[in-house]
Amino acid sequence: MASAAIFSSLRRRSSPSLEAFLAPVDLPNAAVLEALRGVSTELASSFSGKNKKAPFFQGKNSRSLIRKIHVISVLVDALRDLGLAPTVFLCLKELYLLLYRSKILIDYVTGSSKLWLLLQNHSISGHFHDINQEISTLFDVFPLSEITLSEDVREQIDLLRKQSRKSRLLIDKHDESLRLKLYHFLNEFEKGRIPEMNELYVFFVEKLGICNVKSCRSEIEFLEEQIVNHDGDLEPSASVLNGFVALMRYVRFLLFRFEDGDADLGKWKRRPKTKGLISREIADTFLTTPKDFCCPISLELMHNPVIVSTGQTYDRASIARWLEEGHSTCPKTGQMLLHTKLVPNRALRNLIMQWCMANQIPYDPPENNADCAAPTAASAPPSKAAVEATKAAAAVLVEELANGTPRAKTLAAWEIRLLAKTGRENRAYIAEAGAIPLLKRLLPSADAFAQENSVTALLNLSIYDRNKSRIMDVEGCLGAIVGVLRYGHTTEARENSAATLFSLSAVHDYKKEIAEEDGAVEALAGMLADGTARGKKDAVTALFNLSTHPENCERMIESGAVRALVGALECEVIAEEAAGALALVVRQPVGAEAVGKEESAVLGLTGMMRCGTPRGKENAVAALLELCKSGGAAATERVVKAPAMASLLQSLLFTGTKRARRKAASLARVFQRSESSSLHFGGLGVGYAFARGNAVVADVSMPVSISVPVL
Numbered sequence: 147m148a149s150a151a152i153f154s155s156l157r158r159r160s161s162p163s164l165e166a167f168l169a170p171v172d173l174p175n176a177a178v179l180e181a182l183r184g185v186s187t188e189l190a191s192s193f194s195g196k197n198k199k200a201p202f203f204q205g206k207n208s209r210s211l212i213r214k215i216h217v218i219s220v221l222v223d224a225l226r227d228l229g230l231a232p233t234v235f236l237c238l239k240e241l242y243l244l245l246y247r248s249k250i251l252i253d254y255v256t257g258s259s260k261l262w263l264l265l266q267n268h269s270i271s272g273h274f275h276d277i278n279q280e281i282s283t284l285f286d287v288f289p290l291s292e293i294t295l296s297e298d299v300r301e302q303i304d305l306l307r308k309q310s311r312k313s314r315l316l317i318d319k320h321d322e323s324l325r326l327k328l329y330h331f332l333n334e335f336e337k338g339r340i341p342e343m344n345e346l347y348v349f350f351v352e353k354l355g356i357c358n359v360k361s362c363r364s365e366i367e368f369l370e371e372q373i374v375n376h377d378g379d380l381e382p383s384a385s386v387l388n389g390f391v392a393l394m395r396y397v398r399f400l401l402f403r404f405e406d407g408d409a410d411l412g413k414w415k416r417r418p419k420t421k422g423l424i425s426r427e428i429a430d431t432f433l434t435t436p437k438d439f440c441c442p443i444s445l446e447l448m449h450n451p452v453i454v455s456t457g458q459t460y461d462r463a464s465i466a467r468w469l470e471e472g473h474s475t476c477p478k479t480g481q482m483l484l485h486t487k488l489v490p491n492r493a494l495r496n497l498i499m500q501w502c503m504a505n506q507i508p509y510d511p512p513e514n515n516a517d518c519a520a521p522t523a524a525s526a527p528p529s530k531a532a533v534e535a536t537k538a539a540a541a542v543l544v545e546e547l548a549n550g551t552p553r554a555k556t557l558a559a560w561e562i563r564l565l566a567k568t569g570r571e572n573r574a575y576i577a578e579a580g581a582i583p584l585l586k587r588l589l590p591s592a593d594a595f596a597q598e599n600s601v602t603a604l605l606n607l608s609i610y611d612r613n614k615s616r617i618m619d620v621e622g623c624l625g626a627i628v629g630v631l632r633y634g635h636t637t638e639a640r641e642n643s644a645a646t647l648f649s650l651s652a653v654h655d656y657k658k659e660i661a662e663e664d665g666a667v668e669a670l671a672g673m674l675a676d677g678t679a680r681g682k683k684d685a686v687t688a689l690f691n692l693s694t695h696p697e698n699c700e701r702m703i704e705s706g707a708v709r710a711l712v713g714a715l716e717c718e719v720i721a722e723e724a725a726g727a728l729a730l731v732v733r734q735p736v737g738a739e740a741v742g743k744e745e746s747a748v749l750g751l752t753g754m755m756r757c758g759t760p761r762g763k764e765n766a767v768a769a770l771l772e773l774c775k776s777g778g779a780a781a782t783e784r785v786v787k788a789p790a791m792a793s794l795l796q797s798l799l800f801t802g803t804k805r806a807r808r809k810a811a812s813l814a815r816v817f818q819r820s821e822s823s824s825l826h827f828g829g830l831g832v833g834y835a836f837a838r839g840n841a842v843v844a845d846v847s848m849p850v851s852i853s854v855p856v857l
Contacts, residue, residue, distance in 0.1 A: 175230075175232075175235045178235055178238045178239055178242060179222060179225060179226055179238065181242055182222045182238060182241060182242050182245065183219075183222050183223070183226070185242070185245045185246055185249055186215055186218050186219040186222050186245055187219060188249065189212060189215045189219075189245065189248060189249055189252065190212065190215050190216045190219045192208075192212055192252055192256075193208070193209075193212065200256070201252075201255040201256045201263075202260055202263070202354075202355065203255065203260065203263040203264065203267070203318070203321045203324075204255045204263065204267075204270055204271070204274070204318070204321070205318070206316060206318055207270075207271060207274035207316055207318070208252060208255055208274075210274075210278075210313075210316075211248060211251075211252070211274060211277060211278070212252075214278075214281060214306055214309070214310065215245065215248065217302045217303065217305075217306045218241070218245070218306070220299055220302060221295075221299060221302075221303055224295055224296065224299045225238075225293065228293060228294060230292075230293065231289065231292050233289050233292070234288075234289055234292060234293060237284065237287065237288050237289065240284055241284060244277065244280055244281065244284060247277065248277055251270075251273055251274065251277065254270070255270060258368065259364065259365045259368035259369065260354050260355070260356065260365065261328065261354075261365050261368075261369060261390060261394065262365075262368055262369060262372065263321075264321065264324055264325040264328055265325065265328070265382060265387075265390070267317065267318075267321050267322055267325045268317060269381070271315060271316060271317045271318075272315065274316070275313065275314070275315045275316070278310050278313040279310070279313070281306070281310045282307065282310035282311050282313070285303065285306065285307045285310065286307070290303065324349075324353060324354070327349060328349075328390070331346070331349070331393055332386075332389050332390060332393060332531045332535075333531070335389070335392075335393065335530070335531040335532075335534040335535045335538075336389075336529070336530050336531040336534070338530075338534060340534075340538050343400060343401070346397055346400065346401060347401055350397050350401065351401065356397075358402060359398060359402045362394060362395075362397065362398035362402065363398070365394050366391055366394050366395060366398070369387055369390055369391050369394070370391060372387065373387050373388065373391075385528070385529045385532070386529065388528055388529065388532045389528075389529045389531040389532040389535065391532070392528070392531070392532040392533075392535035392536045392539065393531070393535045395535070395536070395539045395565070396535045396536075396538045396539040396542070398539075399539050399542040399543060399546075399561065400538075400539075400542055403546065403554070436501065438494070439494075439497070439498050439501065441460050441461035441464050442458070442460060442477060442478045443460055443461070443464035443465065443468060443477055444461060444463075444464045445761055446461070447498065447502075448460075448461040448494070448495075448498060449461060449463075449498075450462040450463065450490075450495070451490070451491040451494045451495055451498070452465060452488035452489060452490055452491060453488070453489045453490075453491050454476055454483055454486075454488065455476075455483050455484040455485050455487070456476040456478075456479050456481045456483065458476055458477075458478045458479060459491050459494060460477070460478075462488060465477070465488065466488070469486055477804065477805065478804070480804055528569075528571055533571065533575075536565075536571065536572055536575050537575045537578075537579070539565070540562075540565070540572070540575045540576045540578075540579040540581070541579050543558050543561055543562050543565070543576070543579075543581070544558075544562075544576070544579040544580050544581050544584065546558040547559065547562070547581060547584040547585070548580075548584055552593070552596075555584075555588065555596065556588070556591075556593055556595055556596040556599070559585060559588055559596060559599040559600045559603055560595070560599045562576055562581055562585070562599075562603045563599045563602045563603040563606060566603055566606035566607050567606055570609075570610050573606065573607050573609065573610035573613060574610055574612065574613070576607060577607055577610070577612075577613045577616050581603070581607070582604070582607065582613070582616050582617055582620055582623065583620050583623075585600045585603050585604055585607075586600075586604075586620055586622065586623045586626050588600035589601060589626035589627065589629060589630050590626060590629060592635075594635035594636050594639070597630060597634060597635055597636075597639050598634075598635070598636050598638055598639040598642070601627065601630045601634070601639050601642050601643050601646060602638075602639075602642045604617060604623075604627065604646055605642050605643075605645055605646040605649060608646055608649040608650055609649060611652075611653075614649070614650050614652070614653050614656070615653070617650060618650060618653075618656055618659070624650075624659070624660065624663055625663060625664070627643050627646055627647065628643070628647070628663050628664070628665055628666045628669065630643040631643040631644055631647070631665075631666065631669045631670070631673075632665050632669045637677075637678060637681065640669075640673065640677075640681065641673075641677070641678070641680055641681045641684045642684075644669075644670060644673060644681070644684035644685050644687075644688050645684045645687070645688070647660055647666065647670070647688045647692075648684070648687045648688035648690075648691050651688065651691040651692055652691065654694075654695065657691065657692055657694065657695035657698060658695055658697050658698060660692060661692050661695070661698040661701045661702070662701065667689070667692065667698075667701055667702060667705035667707050668705045668706065668707075670685045670688050670689050670692075670707065671685070671689070671705055671706045671707040671709070671710040672706075672710075673685035674686055674689065674707070674710040674711070674713075674714055674720075674724075675710045675713060675714075679719055682714065682717060682719065682720050683719060683720055683723075685710075686711070686714060686720045686723040686724055686727065687723060689702070689707055689710075689711065689727055690723050690726055690727040690730075692707075693727040693730040693731050694730055696733075696734060699731055699734045699736055699737045700736060702731060702737075703731075703736065703737065703740045708728070708731055708737070708740050708741060708744070709744060711724045711727050711728050711731070712724075712728070712741065712744040712746055712747045712750060713746070715728075715746070715747075715750030715751065715753070715754060716746075716750060716753075721750075721754055721758060721762055722754075722758065722759060722761050722762040722765055725751060725754055725758075725762060725765035725766045725768075725769050726765040726768075726769075728741060728747070728751075728769045729765055729768040729769035729772050732769060732772040732773045732776055732777065733772050733776055734776060735776050735777070735778075737776070738772070738773050738776035738777035738778075738781055739777060739781075741769075741773060741777070742773065742777045742780065742781040742784065747773075748770070748773075748784050748785055748788050749788070751766040751767075751769050751770050752766070752770070752788045752789070752790070752791060752794060754766035755767055755770075755794045755798065756790070756794055760802070760803050760806065763798060763802060763803075763806050764802070764803060764805050764806045764809065767795075767798060767802075767806055767809040767810050767813060768809050770785050770813060771809050771812055771813045771816065773785060774813065774816045775816070782816065782817075785817075786817055795810050795813065795814055795817075798810040799811065799814070
């Protein structure tokens with residue numbers, strides 16, 4: 147019987163599920179013969195006709211099985227007009243299952259990638275042998291004596307039975323030699339040797355018939371699909387398969403360069419103009435992220451989950467920031483922490499990794515090796531062969547980026563953008579090969595395709611922390627990125643340059659340098675005010691990060707960023723991040739003064755307290771609290787006189803999250819100390835006392851965690 151691995155690999159190709167072949171066939175006797183006739187006729191006609199494709203490998207086994215099914219088809223035709231006993235129908239139902247499994251196996255060898263068939267040569271040969279054995283067993287018990295058949299049909303069945311009994315496991319010597327040669331190439335990379343170009347051409351083009359970029363990509367995608375779908379239960383292992391993926395990428399770049407670049411350019415021109423930083427598929431997936439995979443503080447997917455002393459799990463970056471701000475309690479439970487040690491939650495991290503891979507979501511594990519979980523099969527570290535093959539592929543791309551024609555450079559940037567999507571190691575190899583200075587040269591290009599892909603490649607590379615310094619150290623690179631932000635040819639190029647600035651500003655030392663770059667903050671403010679929905683999101687995340695540096699406050703005021711952030715409070719999609727950024731700006735008196743002058747600021751923040759999400763309400767009340775503390779009596783008076791403020795605070799004190807309740811309690815105390823408290827806030831009473839008795843007052847704004855996806 148063919149194994150579950152084969153059936154599961156075909157599920158995504160509209161084949162019947164595994165259960166359809168292993169469960170008893172619930173067919174009435176009258177329908178069995180017609181069902182048998184249909185599947186046997188289909189199989190008997192395999193590999194013939196204009197639209198039929200013979201298998202590239204397993205040809206001898208496939209043809210042998212089809213010849214046997216021809217005979218079975220003759221038997222089925224002979225049974226159509228005969229009266230059959232119940233025991234015959236039982237055998238016919240078993241025969242139906244056997245033929246359907248044969249169909250799945252034939253479909254598998256005609257629809258799988260060539261590399262995969264080579265790698266599974268022994269296993270698939272075994273499946274053919276198993277089916278031959280089942281045919282032999284079935285016809286040994288088939289009650290032919292109870293059926294009136296013509297002599298020639300009976301002779302064919304007898305011959306089929308004898309042939310099936312004599313069948314032996316057949317492993318095609320030609321296929322096996324190609325399989326060994328494929329492993330030879332991988333072993334060469336394992337030893338640090340790069341195979342000769344001519345040798346690779348003869349093998350992949352002349353012998354395997356992988357003749358263009360499209361076929362290379364098809365092979366790569368099929369292998370990657372196996373790694374994800376089999377969830378570690380795979381032979382060869384995921385680590386070895388990743389090596390073959392890297393080998394295939396190198397072959398694609400070395401042998402075919404950019405021969406179908408015109409097709410790539412055509413796809414880019416025809417892409418939906420509304421596409422932003424995150425593809426629709428990934429965006430939809432994020433909307434359904436399992437709750438247990440999200441950090442209770444940031445509400446974002448956790449990349450480095452850790453456990454605190456109360457047993458709660460948080461993303462390391464979020465809980466570390468919480469502790470650095472002086473808190474000694476668990477954000478979720480409010481309990482005092484017995485200690486501040488953070489224990490890696492390796493089991494949850496592995497589950498998140500597997501979920502991300504299954505949903506094709508980019509995921510970079512923590513870079514601190516001492517804190518990394520033991521790798522699963524799906525997330526196993528790359529083999530030496532995979533590393534060397536990827537480095538060789540990166541070198542080919544960088545060489546083209548340096549010395550190719552303008553068109554070749556453009557397409558090399560496209561390929562680097564794609565390669566940088568596939569993992570932290572690849573981002574490191576590309577940068578080490580010298581891609582960053584060369585990508586920087588393409589940023590001012592008059593070619594929109596070159597500009598967009600070079601800035602997006604830099605965005606993807608920047609996600610790897612070590613590459614941030616490499617980008618910032620290239621003279622003029624930051625200015626060129628800002629140039630794309632200001633004058634980019636396409637909306638996506640401008641949006642991705644904003645996201646690149648956000649990624650780079652994750653390093654504290656770069657925040658001030660980015661803010662001082664000519665036109666950077668002004669362009670972000672402009673995008674926040676007038677950009678697309680995706681552009682506003684990219685701009686607000688970048689401005690939020692810049693606002694975390696206290697020395698950037700005046701620059702943000704001068705550039706109009708503060709006014710843009712106030713205006714963004716009215717946009718539901720980005721209001722949370724805008725309020726978070728304002729909460730940081732108003733910590734400084736000059737920032738509080740600037741926000742206080744914006745007439746719509748207090749109204750916008752109180753509106754979020756009324757209708758915002760839980761995180762939005764936290765950010766809004768935090769901003770108002772900081773405005774009162776830093777803005778003086780005039781700012782406090784404006785907040786105190788805001789419509790319905792008493793009822794909003796009352797609501798937060800009873801129904802808000804723990805963090806929102808703490809901030810609301812602090813704000814209530816500020817109001818009670820003001821001269822107008824008795825007039826405006828006499829109704830806080832019970833709620834205020836409730837908050838004071840059940841929460842430690844905190845007067846810092848909520849941290850906002852925003853991940854940088856790759857494109």
